[in-house]
Amino acid sequence: MQENNMRLIDEAVSYEPVKNTFRLGWEFIILNKKFTMSVMVVLLVLSLLGLIPIVGFIASVFSSGFALAVQIYAGRLVYETDNIENFVDEVHHADGQKVIERYFAPALGAYMGWMIMGLLFVGIVTLALSSSGINFQGGMSATTNAELLSLFSTIGIPLFLVTLIFAYVQPLVQSNIVMANDFKEGFFAVFTIFSADVWRRAMQGSYFKYISVYGVITLLAMFFFTFIFSIFAAIPIVNMLVLIVFVYIFSIMMTVSAVMAKRIVE
Numbered sequence: 001m002q003e004n005n006m007r008l009i010d011e012a013v014s015y016e017p018v019k020n021t022f023r024l025g026w027e028f029i030i031l032n033k034k035f036t037m038s039v040m041v042v043l044l045v046l047s048l049l050g051l052i053p054i055v056g057f058i059a060s061v062f063s064s065g066f067a068l069a070v071q072i073y074a075g076r077l078v079y080e081t082d083n084i085e086n087f088v089d090e091v092h093h094a095d096g097q098k099v100i101e102r103y104f105a106p107a108l109g110a111y112m113g114w115m116i117m118g119l120l121f122v123g124i125v126t127l128a129l130s131s132s133g134i135n136f137q138g139g140m141s142a143t144t145n146a147e148l149l150s151l152f153s154t155i156g157i158p159l160f161l162v163t164l165i166f167a168y169v170q171p172l173v174q175s176n177i178v179m180a181n182d183f184k185e186g187f188f189a190v191f192t193i194f195s196a197d198v199w200r201r202a203m204q205g206s207y208f209k210y211i212s213v214y215g216v217i218t219l220l221a222m223f224f225f226t227f228i229f230s231i232f233a234a235i236p237i238v239n240m241l242v243l244i245v246f247v248y249i250f251s252i253m254m255t256v257s258a259v260m261a262k263r264i265v266e
Helices: 008-014 017-031 033-049 053-080 084-092 096-130 145-178 183-194 196-202 205-231 236-265
Strands: none
Touching (some): 033 096, 053 096, 053 236, 096 145, 096 183
């Protein structure tokens, strides 16, 4: 893939960027099967520990931080590697302990940032619902169709549009998280979703084209996964394992697409 003095990512975005996103993401997953399996085992164990009330929260935090640390590692590897040979060599020598030591701090910062962002979002939605004038004390069954229609048109549609818009710029926010070096940078990288520079970059036609094609393919993959996931719904452990496999694959593809998007608009 590498030509002349171009970096790996430069060559990747110059020719079939969407295809190369999935190619590089998949190669990261399969080139070092030991690393991939160890990550999935850790995530599975932490998910099971998350079911225990006393240690559940700590396990959940560590699981999210660890998963984000792996994403940061994968994203930086794609973005910074000189050529495909170095990329392959680095993946072959990937070490989970080193990933934690190097990237867990910015990952934890990003996790805390997303937690606060989520709380703000829930607070805004709760405030909007409380000011809608609809009484939910009797449950959804006590809410009339007219009230539900009014709620959907006044809150539901705008909320959906805002979520869609934020999802459109999220890859650039993710790329800022990938490039974070410590807890503080990881934390504040989340809030670059409100940055004028991020939105200006997202308005470029090359970014729109890339994200649109990648987004459609990702949505189709998610529909396919939902079907597979439903097949194993009756078997909890298998269901959780299938979920972890999909989430891991999706997270790697997402972080690769984030640095690809970053390079496209630079």
